Amino acid sequence: MRRRDLLKGAGIVVGLGLTGCTRWVEEERSVDAAMVSLSEQLAELADVRFSASSQGLNSRALYDGLRRSGIISPQRGIDPARLQSLARKEAMIQYQGFYYSPSELALYNLAYLVHKPTLGR
Amino acid sequence: MGHTTMLVLDPENRHYDVAIIGSGPAGITLALRLARLTPFRIGLLESGLLEAAPTVQALALAQLDGDLGEAYFPMHTQRRFGGSSTIWGGFCAVLEERAFLAGDWPIPYTELERWYPAAAAMLELPDNAYRRPHAAIEGTRDIVYKPFYLSPPVRFNEKYGEEIISHPRIDLILGHTCTRLEHSGSRVRSLLLRDSLDMARSPVRLTAGTTVLACGGVGNPRLLQLSGIGRSLPVGVGLMEHPHLYAVADMYLDWGRMQDVVDRQANAVHALQLADRYCVANDVLSFSADFNLQQLVSEPLLGGRREALFTPVSLRAEIAPHPANRVGDSDQLNALGQPLSRIEFHFRFREQAHRTWRLFAEALLRSGLGRPSTLKPSFRLNSGGHLMGTTRMGSDPRQSVVDGNGRVHTTDNLYVAGSSVFPAGGASNPTYTIVALTLRLGDHLATRLGGNAYAAS
Numbered sequence: 186m187r188r189r190d191l192l193k194g195a196g197i198v199v200g201l202g203l204t205g206c207t208r209w210v211e212e213e214r215s216v217d218a219a220m221v222s223l224s225e226q227l228a229e230l231a232d233v234r235f236s237a238s239s240q241g242l243n244s245r246a247l248y249d250g251l252r253r254s255g256i257i258s259p260q261r262g263i264d265p266a267r268l269q270s271l272a273r274k275e276a277m278i279q280y281q282g283f284y285y286s287p288s289e290l291a292l293y294n295l296a297y298l299v300h301k302p303t304l305g306r
Numbered sequence: 307m308g309h310t311t312m313l314v315l316d317p318e319n320r321h322y323d324v325a326i327i328g329s330g331p332a333g334i335t336l337a338l339r340l341a342r343l344t345p346f347r348i349g350l351l352e353s354g355l356l357e358a359a360p361t362v363q364a365l366a367l368a369q370l371d372g373d374l375g376e377a378y379f380p381m382h383t384q385r386r387f388g389g390s391s392t393i394w395g396g397f398c399a400v401l402e403e404r405a406f407l408a409g410d411w412p413i414p415y416t417e418l419e420r421w422y423p424a425a426a427a428m429l430e431l432p433d434n435a436y437r438r439p440h441a442a443i444e445g446t447r448d449i450v451y452k453p454f455y456l457s458p459p460v461r462f463n464e465k466y467g468e469e470i471i472s473h474p475r476i477d478l479i480l481g482h483t484c485t486r487l488e489h490s491g492s493r494v495r496s497l498l499l500r501d502s503l504d505m506a507r508s509p510v511r512l513t514a515g516t517t518v519l520a521c522g523g524v525g526n527p528r529l530l531q532l533s534g535i536g537r538s539l540p541v542g543v544g545l546m547e548h549p550h551l552y553a554v555a556d557m558y559l560d561w562g563r564m565q566d567v568v569d570r571q572a573n574a575v576h577a578l579q580l581a582d583r584y585c586v587a588n589d590v591l592s593f594s595a596d597f598n599l600q601q602l603v604s605e606p607l608l609g610g611r612r613e614a615l616f617t618p619v620s621l622r623a624e625i626a627p628h629p630a631n632r633v634g635d636s637d638q639l640n641a642l643g644q645p646l647s648r649i650e651f652h653f654r655f656r657e658q659a660h661r662t663w664r665l666f667a668e669a670l671l672r673s674g675l676g677r678p679s680t681l682k683p684s685f686r687l688n689s690g691g692h693l694m695g696t697t698r699m700g701s702d703p704r705q706s707v708v709d710g711n712g713r714v715h716t717t718d719n720l721y722v723a724g725s726s727v728f729p730a731g732g733a734s735n736p737t738y739t740i741v742a743l744t745l746r747l748g749d750h751l752a753t754r755l756g757g758n759a760y761a762a763s
């Protein structure tokens with residue numbers, strides 16, 4: 186692995202920051218810059234408002250689910266068009282008085298879980 | 307008796323080509339239009355005076371059953387020169403096309419649309435009120451931007467009073483309440499008037515080739531009922547109002563997608579609506595969700611952080627005409643010895659509010675344009691002061707009172723102007739459409755009574 190990629194991989198680990206996530210993040214290490222951008226995208230979305238909705242959820246399972254449904258990919262980051270097309274088929278759910286599509290909320294839950302330690306600093 | 311008849315002191319036995327009863331926006335618009343287009347002699351009759359007078363105002367008292375608060379009448383039906391334009395708020399938006407697409411109106415939408423530019427001029431609205439009454443938003447066909455443009459607001463008495471009073475072919479007859487249209491066969495023969503202040507005075511009569519009722523959403527059906535005209539027609543049935551639900555939800559809106567759409571130059575209240583075709587496809591009535599531009603925040607939308615408006619939402623909505631919402635006789639009498647109006651009205655809107663908001667919320671969320679909150683579980687239904695649908699327009703006399711031109715089905719020389727002819731009320735305030743339809747009526751009467759020579763260019 187080239188040094189540049191290694192550094193990026195390290196960046197992801199730092200960015201995702203959770204020891205529980207390390208193993209599945211490590212799997213993505215070979216992936217190039219877009220992965221960094223996914224991490225950055227998730228960091229942008231992370232919000233304490235999703236602490237309650239993400240409680241008891243497993244970040245790895247969320248990650249896998251969102252990947253499987255094409256909402257996130259290590260190569261392209263978050264795909265808003267995919268999120269939108271799924272939202273058209275999904276029943277809305279309510280959370281803290283606002284409507285979300287389930288996939289969207291899952292994404293925000295993942296963002297929160299992954300970046301929880303860095304929030305509020 | 308100078309106080310009762312300011313300009314025509316004694317209307318007894320006068321004859322007019324056209325008599326217009328009521329001098330609100332509809333009556334004044336029609337008088338001016340006809341005076342500009344034709345050489346007709348026009349009588350503009352008004353129950354009230356130049357200023358509000360409690361005794362006359364009391365003639366608009368009504369007995370209420372239902373959701374309209376005790377203070378609704380007579381406040382919402384101003385009996386004075388200028389009618390309720392003396393107190394209106396000036397919110398204006400074109401009527402939604404939804405009801406036309408759904409076949410509720412007997413005329414095509416273009417028949418109404420072409421009169422909005424002239425109506426906008428009368429109401430001092432910006433050109434966008436007809437050039438761009440609604441705008442598409444990138445990425446969705448389900449929701450449109452449809453603001454309410456604000457008239458200054460034009461007070462018809464102040465803006466048009468001088469022209470009316472000084473016009474050589476318009477007689478303004480103030481302080482006389484029309485209590486009955488005397489008719490035989492399919493024609494109105496004469497109008498019976500009572501002095502609105504000196505009620506002991508004997509009634510007077512005048513005659514007119516054509517009579518137009520412009521007495522407002524309650525006054526129009528009442529005069530038909532009190533005259534025994536159109537007994538076979540659903541006169542007074544299907545009263546509509548616009549429920550207003552203030553600050554009943556919140557929403558975030560993606561400012562990046564809204565900023566080029568929002569008309570920031572105009573004096574307007576910004577609003578989103580479900581698109582007309584979307585309403586028809588989903589079998590839902592029109593409704594409008596106001597928002598403001600005050601607070602910009604950062605909000606996750608469609609998987610990205612966006613600059614978003616965060617705003618409370620107020621809803622203005624359309625309700626369907628319900629046969630139990632009606633204007634009829636009360637068992638109490640007014641000072642003229644006539645039965646007061648009895649008004650039965652229930653919004654029947656709570657369930658519809660939840661359903662429509664949910665559809666709107668879905669459309670908003672799915673387009674990624676914004677994030678709606680849930681609707682507050684309990685809310686107050688406020689009225690808009692918009693009385694519509696009591697002499698509805700249609701082609702079937704079993705279902706309607708006037709035809710596509712506003713003529714009473716049973717009576718050749720009798721027309722109705724105002725929102726009482728709306729068979730569906732949309733979610734937009736009615737006066738802009740009242741003025742547009744009245745201009746259209748003016749042209750129709752000019753052509754019908756005077757031939758093509760008087761048709762508008």
Ligand SMILES: Cc1cc2nc3c(=O)[nH]c(=O)nc-3n(C[C@H](O)[C@H](O)[C@H](O)COP(=O)(O)OP(=O)(O)OC[C@H]3O[C@@H](n4cnc5c(N)ncnc54)[C@H](O)[C@@H]3O)c2cc1C
Nearest residue numbers: 328330331332353385389390395396397484522691735737
């Ligand atoms: C508080 C309030 C706020 C409003 N705000 C808005 C708004 O923001 N936007 C909007 O579009 N609309 C608004 N409206 C509604 C608007 O005022 C009406 O749509 C408009 O005035 C209707 O015009 P009209 O000429 O049909 O009837 P009216 O204005 O009601 O005029 C009818 C006239 O007929 C006269 N009359 C009645 N019966 C008789 C009789 N038997 N003989 C002789 N004369 C008679 C009355 O005295 C009156 O002058 C508001 C109304 C109220 C009350």
